[in-house]
Amino acid sequence: MDKVVASAADAVADIADGASLAVGGFGLGGVPTVLIAALHARGVTGLRVVSNNCGALDTGLAVLLAAGRVARVTGSYIGANKEFARQYLAGELDVELIPQGTLAERLRAGGCGIPAFYTPAGVGTQVAEGGLPVRYDGRGGVAAASPPKEVREFDGVPYVLEHAIRTDFALVRAARGDRHGNLVFAKSSRNFNPLAAMAGRVTVAEVEELVEPGVLDPDAVHLPGVFVRRVVALSPEEAVAKGVENRTVSADGPGRRAADGPESRATGGAS
Template sequence: MLKSYSVFGTNSNFRTIFTFKARHTRQNVIKVISANYASIARDKVTSPEDAVKDITDGVKLLVGGFGLCGIPENLIGALCKHQAKDFIVVSNNAGVDNWGLGLLLKQKKIKRMISSYVGENAEFERQYLSGELEVELTPQGTLAERVRAGGAGIPAFFTPTAYGTLVHEGGAPIKYDKNGKVEIASSPRQQQMFYGKNYIMEEAITGDFALIKAWKADRAGNCLFRKSARNFNPPMARAAKTTIVEVEEIVKIGDIDPDQVHLPGIFVDR
């Protein structure tokens, strides 16, 4: 007697239904799955410079990390050697004077920062107050949710955070001119009441490239982060058109338990 067995998957490499004779099912399924895993494996990029070579002027970069924890320092270093400039950078922090995103600021490669806490970077402060840098300050939780929403395909959401402040009312200085006057100010947010409580609307954030730091990744791009270094990295990866991951160790497919995968390989491009 013949039996039919079906193998399904969300990956395009699995979009086939296979029917086998009962006595051959297990062996054939193993061969099919093994072949398809091999086809989705990504070859590692050994040079940070090669990984960022197609980043051009004016792109929006989503950069993972919290302070100096979990930042893609080698990818940032490669961008310092790259000719591209005028980046719009989304990151919780802006590094410090001589490390992290502070290195890009020092070379004046960043046109606008969308950040939360930036108080430990003297060069950041100098550029902002002198009119050399545009800054969009965003509450930390709101920043995290704007990026998460972008990766989830949600265009906007309502939050009670910052209701009644400059974030809500608009007019917060984004850019000063050389005379210290506000040249670009923030726009007011739409407000709405739900269940007797006031909320403001925030738009999602997406980007052209995400620069991510992970602890381990397999050849299919499945990533594992180490403790608090995970922070903003997974949502940033999901919200970008192209995601570049810097990892400490690359392992074979299957070496990372599926239950331990923090960022599925479908979100990783290189």
């Protein structure tokens, strides 16, 4: 039952070229940066990533993206990640854009054994009708586009069929975890991390604080250990190393934003 492994490198040692990964976090919040760094150090490539966004600034999945290790991204948000946008428009990267709530439900469905579901999100748009660019040709044209999806009416309302997502591995970050893999996530880190963990066939969690079994109140556990295969305990330095996407100051009064500059870059994610 003890799922703790010695290092992040050991935890990702069997992730091979071409693997699919569900990765938790949003912007800079709740991103498994230590596991991603260990994966980068291994040199694996051709990765197919499922995450809300593909890293922000120069951290998280942006490290793998900048190194050319990512072949496909399934997510909701490109935002201010200029390298993500460049690779997409240059035809170097396949991208499947999904409404954010649909992405969350596709991950959850994968973890719950639900093969597909109907949702009203995207009806009447290219999400349902097809034609969203999956790959550009590098010259402004579309080399591959999304196919149309099944639309069905229920009580006179149209819904689009969306398929569940399952991945080879999942990488997540938790505030607290025990040796059995039970996890507790802090604040906005709870958005995509539990869902990504559920979708992975082999889920690896880095935890800021490792506790012994029985310490966590069962009612406070956000993700039970049945979904987690490996746990990596972060060092104190790794646990507190967190970036800030959008720094603001109060110059003349509450709520006033700082002037745009290198310390006030916004990517739309949660810090």
